[in-house]
Amino acid sequence: AQTVTQSQPEMSVQEAETVTLSCTYDTSENNYYLFWYKQPPSRQMILVIRQEAYKQQNATENRFSVNFQKAAKSFSLKISDSQLGDTAMYFCAFISWTGNQFYFGTGTSLTVIP
Amino acid sequence: DAGVTQSPTHLIKTRGQQVTLRCSPISGHKSVSWYQQVLGQGPQFIFQYYEKEERGRGNFPDRFSARQFPNYSSELNVNALLLGDSALYLCASSLEGGLMNTEAFFGQGTRLTVV
Numbered sequence: 240a241q242t243v244t245q246s247q248p249e250m251s252v253q254e255a256e257t258v259t260l261s262c263t264y265d266t267s268e269n270n271y272y273l274f275w276y277k278q279p280p281s282r283q284m285i286l287v288i289r290q291e292a293y294k295q296q297n298a299t300e301n302r303f304s305v306n307f308q309k310a311a312k313s314f315s316l317k318i319s320d321s322q323l324g325d326t327a328m329y330f331c332a333f334i335s336w337t338g339n340q341f342y343f344g345t346g347t348s349l350t351v352i353p
Numbered sequence: 354d355a356g357v358t359q360s361p362t363h364l365i366k367t368r369g370q371q372v373t374l375r376c377s378p379i380s381g382h383k384s385v386s387w388y389q390q391v392l393g394q395g396p397q398f399i400f401q402y403y404e405k406e407e408r409g410r411g412n413f414p415d416r417f418s419a420r421q422f423p424n425y426s427s428e429l430n431v432n433a434l435l436l437g438d439s440a441l442y443l444c445a446s447s448l449e450g451g452l453m454n455t456e457a458f459f460g461q462g463t464r465l466t467v468v
Contacts, residue, residue: 243395272452272453281461282441282443282461282462282464283356283459283461283462284396284443284445284459285459286456286457330395332395334453336453337451337453338451338452338453339384339401339403339408339409339450339451339452340386340398340401340409340411340452341388341398341452341457342398343395343396343397344395345393345394345395346394
């Protein structure tokens with residue numbers, strides 16, 4: 240069974256600063272994908288970044304980057320130059336190589352303070 | 354181009370009633386998945402349909418059922434509603450059933466309240 244754990248229910252960061260959200264997961268599979276999704280008050284889940292487990296290079300998307308530690312089963316999200324629009328729930332998610340469903344963590348509520 | 358649309362956006366039902374939620378995927382997408390998001394939790398997988406066939410089912414009771422139509426839209430039905438069914442129900446569409454090589458796009462969800 241796959242499990243995803245986010246141990247930080249709430250976080251805050253000053254505008255323009257950097258923040259890191261943590262995620263750990265448990266799986267017996269070797270090939271899988273990891274994601275960070277953002278859910279603003281509008282409720283729509285928006286893909287932030289994805290990482291293939293077989294790629295050692297950490298994924299980056301503009302101000303968003305990940306620190307993927309496969310052996311430790313850790314997948315943290317770093318947001319640089321935080322903006323007010325980054326305020327949202329952030330969910331870490333996992334899918335297996337052959338999977339058709341996401342396994343989500345419980346989320347981290349991020350507030351960017353002006 | 355329209356995104357994933359869900360209807361209704363909100364509804365209130367009484368315990369024991371039945372409810373039908375609807376989802377229209379992005380044009381060209383053949384897969385629709387349903388997730389339940391209870392307040393304070395992450396979304397939990399309910400069903401996936403691809404090319405009108407059920408491709409996956411999560412750990413939900415038989416009161417939950419779904420189907421996909423020839424135009425790839427989908428309905429989620431919940432019978433004999435319980436207070437614990439109160440949640441945000443999210444629909445996601447993708448080009449293919451496997452999510453490794455195709456991005457999933459989510460709708461804004463239907464907020465169901467059971468009283």
